[in-house]
Every structure is written in C-alpha cells, then in structure tokens.
Amino acid sequence: MWNDYLQLMKSEWMVIIVIFILLFLKLGKKERNTESLLHFINVLLFINLASGFIYHRDGSLFGDMFHSNSLLAFEKNVLSLGTLIISMQSFHWLKNHKHILEFYILLLSTLLGMFFMLSSNNLLMFYLGLELSTIPLAALANFDLEKRVSSEAAMKLILSSAFSSGLLLFGISMLYGSTGTLNYLELSQQLTGTPLQILSFVMFAAGFGFKISAVPFHLWTADVYEGSPVAVTSYLSVISKGAILFVFVSVLYQVFHHMALAWYNLIFIISVLTMTIGNLFALRQQNMKRFLAFSSISQVGFILIGITGQSAAGSASVIYFVLIYVFSNLGAFGVVSLVSALTGKETVNDYKGFYKNNRVLSWVLAISLFSLAGIPPTAGFFGKFFLLLAGAGTTHQSGGQINYLLIVIAALNMVISLYYYLRIIRAMFMDSTEQPIEKIKSSFSPNLSFIICIAGILITGIASGAYNYIYSLVK
Amino acid sequence: MTASQIIFYLIAAFILGFGILSMTTRKIFRSAIWLLFSLIGVSGLYFWLQVEFIAAVQIVVYVGGIVVLIIFSIFLTQQSGIEMPKAPFKRTIASVLTVLFGFAFTYLLISKNNFQAGDGKFNADVSTIGTRMLSAGEQGFALPFEAVSILLLAAMIGCIVIAMKSKPEEK
Known part of the structure; x- marks a missing residue:
C-alpha cells in the first residue's frame, strides 16, 4: 500500500522534498554564499532529474484520480530537464538577486503543479494542477523587483490567466453538468457531442488557447515575455507551454475523442491563424525577448498541426517536437539571458557584430535559431517534418485525403520564419558596428547548459531512436 | 404550480432583480451592495435545494469574503459617492443585444440537451x-x-x- 504511494508518485515526492529542503534553508541561517547555494540547488535539481529515469511503474492511486505510466514519466523528465537547464542558465542573473530560495520554491511549485496536471485522471485534479502551475508564475514574473515593467508583466499574466481559468472552469462545469462525472474514462464514454458539450469544448479550447498563447488568445504574450526576467520568460515559453501541450494532447485524445469531428476544424483554423499571425508579428520585432515570444507563438501553430493528426503519430510527433523545442528555445534564451544579465542589452541591433568577440555564443545562438527555423541537420527540421506528416497525412477526419492546403500554408510560413531567424544570424555574423558587445565572461553552469542544448539539438535530430522511443511509449 | 415551484421562482426573481439593479445603478458602492443581495439570493437557492453546506459556504465565501474585498477596493481606489457617467446610447443597444443573444443561445443549448433525472439519492x-x-x-x-x-x-x-x-x- 505505502509502496504504491512512494513508487507511483516518485517524481512528485522528489519535487516536494526539494521544495521543503529549500524552505528549511530559508528559515535557517541568514547569510549564505550565493554561488555555492546556486550550485547546491543545481545539484538538487539534477538529482530530481536523475531520479525520474529509474524505476517507473504503471498504476493509479486515490480512486483513479492520479495515474502514472512510462509516457508520463518521460514527459515529466523532459520538464525536469528543461527546469535544470533554465536554472543553470540563470546563474548570472540569480547571483545578484536577494531572493534566490523563494525563486526556486515558486519555480518548483509550478513544476509540481505540472506533474499533477500531467498525472491527473480527473478534471478536478487537472484544474488544480493548472492553477498550481500558473499562480506562482505570476509572482515569478515580478521577480525583477525594482522594475515597473516586471510588475506590469505579472499583473497582465495574473489577469489573463485568471480570465482563461474562468473560461476553462465554465467549460468543465458544463461538462460536469451534462455528464455527471469528472473522471476522464467515464467522461469519454458519455461525451457524444451534444450542443452543450460542444460549447463546453469551445470554452475548454479557449482556456487552453490562452495558456499556450494560440491566436486569437495571444495578446498577453509579448508584454509578459518582455517584462519578465529572462529566466522566467524562458520558463513560460518552454516548460509551462510544453506541459500544457502534453496535457492538451492527452485530454483531446482521451476525453474528447468521440467528438473528433467537432474539434478537428477548430484546431485546424486556430493552427493556421497562430502560425501566420505569429510569424507576421515576429518580422517586426526589435527586442530579442519579444521576438522570441512571437516566434514561440508560431511554433505553437506548428504543434497544433500535429495535434489535428489524432492518432498515435500525432501524439508522438507533438511530444517529440516539444522535446526538441526545449533544447532549441532554451539554447536561444540562454544566450539572450546571459547577454542581458551581464550587459543589459536586449535589442536585435545590439547583436550586430556579436560574432567578433563572442564566437562560441554566436554559434550556440545560430544553431538554436537554425533548429527553430527547421533547417535540416538540426533536430528542428525533423520535428516539423513529423508534425506535418501526422497532421497533413491521410487521417480519419480529413476523409482519407492528404491535406495539401495545410502543407502549402505551413511551407509559406516556414519561408517567412526563415527570413526573420536569418535576420538575427545576419546581424551577428555579417553586420559590423563600432561598438559590438564585449567578450562575455561566462561561467561553468551556463556553459554546461549550452553544451546540453547543442548536444540535444544535434543528437535528437540525427539519432532516429528518439522518435521511435516516444512512438513506442505512445502506443 | 406547487409551493416549491413558487418559492423557486421567487428566489430566482430576487437574484435576477438585484442583479439588474447592480448593473444599472450609477453609484459604484450601491452596485456592490446590490451584488451582495444577489449573492444572498443564490445561497437561498442552495437552501431550497437542501444542500445546506454549500449554502453556508456561499455565504461565508461570497457574501462574507468577496463582496467585502470588493467594497474595500472601492474605498481604496474610487470616490464612492460620485455618480458614474451615463453609458452612451450605442453602448446600451450593443449590451442589450449581447444579453439577448446570450440568453437565446444558452436557452437553445439547454433545451436541446437531454438531461437525465437523478436517482434522488444525494x-x-x-x-x-x-x-x-x-x-x-x-x-x-x-x-x-x-x-x-x-x-x-x-x-x-x-x-x-x-x-x-x-x-x-x-x-
């Protein structure tokens, strides 16, 4: 009995233990060497990640409210890995911050919320996990305590997430009203696609749309990303979005699969809009964080294509792409974070002539951007390839036809995105300016995170094992 | 019409009436107070349904907590005695149309849904x-x-x- 609680909830226990270690550290002695503290926390996060790989089991607990299997364990490992990378990258920013322990306590509470959300088998637990993963994030967005923009970002984040939670909750309550259950399995048997259930799905999709910032629910994204500290921005755009996409895939396929004909068109239109509008806005951005915000919106559009696939291939391609997206986006955000923490420069123009003094960092940023754009030797290409294969291929909803329209739109969008990714690369390598950014003295933790990101981008692309492994888990 | 139904319609009229008052009054503080009455009406609905615990929670959380918070924030930010400006005619038309559409839409959805009666054991x-x-x-x-x-x-x-x-x- 107790064995079950320990083994199935292993990743949750680990995060809770780390949170409490940090809480007791905070309550204890006052003055600490911040650098050694940060290294200690990184080791804790590494132990948390490593424990995710050993010994997982399938099963459910708490009257089927919580379940665990190897796919969920894999998804949790992806999120833990991303958190570790972000923690290493924000070393220079946190070194001078007064509230390091609180930062990590809040960060890990959101991670715990994501774990609960992933493992939930019940809409109540799902909703609580979602709230646990967004409310502390608003406090985190305010962590540049002296800056007004940071407070503004936190305010916008909490208001928009409260509004989206409201919509989601309304959808959930209508589902409960029309079926009388919150359990995924029972829901999926009772959902037949009556008008009330379709309306509740629309509410549901709108709530999710806010969280993954799909167009037309994307308006908060750019301001929040620009105002928050870079570490929080990368966490929002990679980890939080990744977790919600994982959940969205499983909820769509598990709970709403009888209503597939109803949601296929909705997701299709949202994905086309998201790709196109995200791309068009990204073209004009001068601030690197805003630029990455809009690029992440258009990446979400691509991910939604994969979701329309509605099969094991769709699910696997989305999870595979999120894995790649963690590496590529964190590579790009890592460089931006380092430059921002040490020089305070954040616009595209500041990056002119970046290659002159910072060769390695330029290559890291360039490879990450290539991967985001989807250029072949990097993993990003394969990620987008599998997404298109799943979404535009012969599926049940599209009547067994290959969806040429979707392929054409996606191809056009890839061309546009190539332009703006290459604009950054051109600024770094080819443009020259009188005062390029000085040589940046990085330290061990950020360097290690860059090695992990680049290795991830190259290996997950070339080794076909990664996709096959995820596919086998989904099946 | 049984007595229970009459009570239901009375409570519903109470909730809706105070809801409309809270939307139409020109003074923001009064609006909060009308909202308070409307929320008390909702708890009355729960008493009518014989879920006393939910009714008590409704009073403690909404009436005691949220409305008090709203009143605090009105006192901290607004000059509560001042009348708000009258809404322009165009906006009134638009909001009335929105309400009518919302009502028709919800009514249609609910009437088309095949609700199953519960088994009474609750x-x-x-x-x-x-x-x-x-x-x-x-x-x-x-x-x-x-x-x-x-x-x-x-x-x-x-x-x-x-x-x-x-x-x-x-x-």
Whole structure:
C-alpha cells in the first residue's frame, strides 16, 4: 500500500522534498554564499532529474484520480530537464538577486503543479494542477523587483490567466453538468457531442488557447515575455507551454475523442491563424525577448498541426517536437539571458557584430535559431517534418485525403520564419558596428547548459531512436 | 404550480432583480451592495435545494469574503459617492443585444440537451463531506486537498516576496 504511494508518485515526492529542503534553508541561517547555494540547488535539481529515469511503474492511486505510466514519466523528465537547464542558465542573473530560495520554491511549485496536471485522471485534479502551475508564475514574473515593467508583466499574466481559468472552469462545469462525472474514462464514454458539450469544448479550447498563447488568445504574450526576467520568460515559453501541450494532447485524445469531428476544424483554423499571425508579428520585432515570444507563438501553430493528426503519430510527433523545442528555445534564451544579465542589452541591433568577440555564443545562438527555423541537420527540421506528416497525412477526419492546403500554408510560413531567424544570424555574423558587445565572461553552469542544448539539438535530430522511443511509449 | 415551484421562482426573481439593479445603478458602492443581495439570493437557492453546506459556504465565501474585498477596493481606489457617467446610447443597444443573444443561445443549448433525472439519492451532510475530503481511497479527495495546501503555500511565499520589495537601496 505505502509502496504504491512512494513508487507511483516518485517524481512528485522528489519535487516536494526539494521544495521543503529549500524552505528549511530559508528559515535557517541568514547569510549564505550565493554561488555555492546556486550550485547546491543545481545539484538538487539534477538529482530530481536523475531520479525520474529509474524505476517507473504503471498504476493509479486515490480512486483513479492520479495515474502514472512510462509516457508520463518521460514527459515529466523532459520538464525536469528543461527546469535544470533554465536554472543553470540563470546563474548570472540569480547571483545578484536577494531572493534566490523563494525563486526556486515558486519555480518548483509550478513544476509540481505540472506533474499533477500531467498525472491527473480527473478534471478536478487537472484544474488544480493548472492553477498550481500558473499562480506562482505570476509572482515569478515580478521577480525583477525594482522594475515597473516586471510588475506590469505579472499583473497582465495574473489577469489573463485568471480570465482563461474562468473560461476553462465554465467549460468543465458544463461538462460536469451534462455528464455527471469528472473522471476522464467515464467522461469519454458519455461525451457524444451534444450542443452543450460542444460549447463546453469551445470554452475548454479557449482556456487552453490562452495558456499556450494560440491566436486569437495571444495578446498577453509579448508584454509578459518582455517584462519578465529572462529566466522566467524562458520558463513560460518552454516548460509551462510544453506541459500544457502534453496535457492538451492527452485530454483531446482521451476525453474528447468521440467528438473528433467537432474539434478537428477548430484546431485546424486556430493552427493556421497562430502560425501566420505569429510569424507576421515576429518580422517586426526589435527586442530579442519579444521576438522570441512571437516566434514561440508560431511554433505553437506548428504543434497544433500535429495535434489535428489524432492518432498515435500525432501524439508522438507533438511530444517529440516539444522535446526538441526545449533544447532549441532554451539554447536561444540562454544566450539572450546571459547577454542581458551581464550587459543589459536586449535589442536585435545590439547583436550586430556579436560574432567578433563572442564566437562560441554566436554559434550556440545560430544553431538554436537554425533548429527553430527547421533547417535540416538540426533536430528542428525533423520535428516539423513529423508534425506535418501526422497532421497533413491521410487521417480519419480529413476523409482519407492528404491535406495539401495545410502543407502549402505551413511551407509559406516556414519561408517567412526563415527570413526573420536569418535576420538575427545576419546581424551577428555579417553586420559590423563600432561598438559590438564585449567578450562575455561566462561561467561553468551556463556553459554546461549550452553544451546540453547543442548536444540535444544535434543528437535528437540525427539519432532516429528518439522518435521511435516516444512512438513506442505512445502506443 | 406547487409551493416549491413558487418559492423557486421567487428566489430566482430576487437574484435576477438585484442583479439588474447592480448593473444599472450609477453609484459604484450601491452596485456592490446590490451584488451582495444577489449573492444572498443564490445561497437561498442552495437552501431550497437542501444542500445546506454549500449554502453556508456561499455565504461565508461570497457574501462574507468577496463582496467585502470588493467594497474595500472601492474605498481604496474610487470616490464612492460620485455618480458614474451615463453609458452612451450605442453602448446600451450593443449590451442589450449581447444579453439577448446570450440568453437565446444558452436557452437553445439547454433545451436541446437531454438531461437525465437523478436517482434522488444525494447525501450532502457535513460529516460525509468531511470524511470524503480526507479519504484517500475510492471517491476520496485527499489528493486535491493536499494540492490546494501546496498552492496556498506557494501563493503566500509569492505574496511575501512581492510585498517585501520596498526599500532595496536603504540597507
């Protein structure tokens, strides 16, 4: 009995233990060497990640409210890995911050919320996990305590997430009203696609749309990303979005699969809009964080294509792409974070002539951007390839036809995105300016995170094992 | 029409009437007070349904907590005695149309939905709720209960950090 609680909830226990270690550290002695503290926390996060790989089991607990299997364990490992990378990258920013322990306590509470959300088998637990993963994030967005923009970002984040939670909750309550259950399995048997259930799905999709910032629910994204500290921005755009996409895939396929004909068109239109509008806005951005915000919106559009696939291939391609997206986006955000923490420069123009003094960092940023754009030797290409294969291929909803329209739109969008990714690369390598950014003295933790990101981008692309492994888990 | 139905319609009229008053009054403080009455009406609806616990929660949380918060924030930010400007005619038309559309839409959806009648067995006394809240087995809610406690811990820490941010240079 107790064995079950320990083994199935292993990743949750680990995060809770780390949170409490940090809480007791905070309550204890006052003055600490911040650098050694940060290294200690990184080791804790590494132990948390490593424990995710050993010994997982399938099963459910708490009257089927919580379940665990190897796919969920894999998804949790992806999120833990991303958190570790972000923690290493924000070393220079946190070194001078007064509230390091609180930062990590809040960060890990959101991670715990994501774990609960992933493992939930019940809409109540799902909703609580979602709230646990967004409310502390608003406090985190305010962590540049002296800056007004940071407070503004936190305010916008909490208001928009409260509004989206409201919509989601309304959808959930209508589902409960029309079926009388919150359990995924029972829901999926009772959902037949009556008008009330379709309306509740629309509410549901709108709530999710806010969280993954799909167009037309994307308006908060750019301001929040620009105002928050870079570490929080990368966490929002990679980890939080990744977790919600994982959940969205499983909820769509598990709970709403009888209503597939109803949601296929909705997701299709949202994905086309998201790709196109995200791309068009990204073209004009001068601030690197805003630029990455809009690029992440258009990446979400691509991910939604994969979701329309509605099969094991769709699910696997989305999870595979999120894995790649963690590496590529964190590579790009890592460089931006380092430059921002040490020089305070954040616009595209500041990056002119970046290659002159910072060769390695330029290559890291360039490879990450290539991967985001989807250029072949990097993993990003394969990620987008599998997404298109799943979404535009012969599926049940599209009547067994290959969806040429979707392929054409996606191809056009890839061309546009190539332009703006290459604009950054051109600024770094080819443009020259009188005062390029000085040589940046990085330290061990950020360097290690860059090695992990680049290795991830190259290996997950070339080794076909990664996709096959995820596919086998989904099946 | 039975007595129970008459009571239901009375409560419903009470809720809606005060709701409309709270939307149309020109003074923001009065609007909050009308909202208070409307929420009391909702708790009356719960009493009518014989779910006393939910009704008590409705009074404690909404009437006692949320409306008081709203009144506090009105006193802290607005000059509560001043009349708000009258809404322009165009906006009135637009909002009336929105309300009518929303009402028609909801009515259509609900009337088309095939609701199943319950079996009448519904046990909502406080001891059952308490037992299920803390039981970890079938039909138990121990896990959500613990998740909420962690959420509150995180929210509290976040509040403290943000509220402590004043005077960074003085030390």
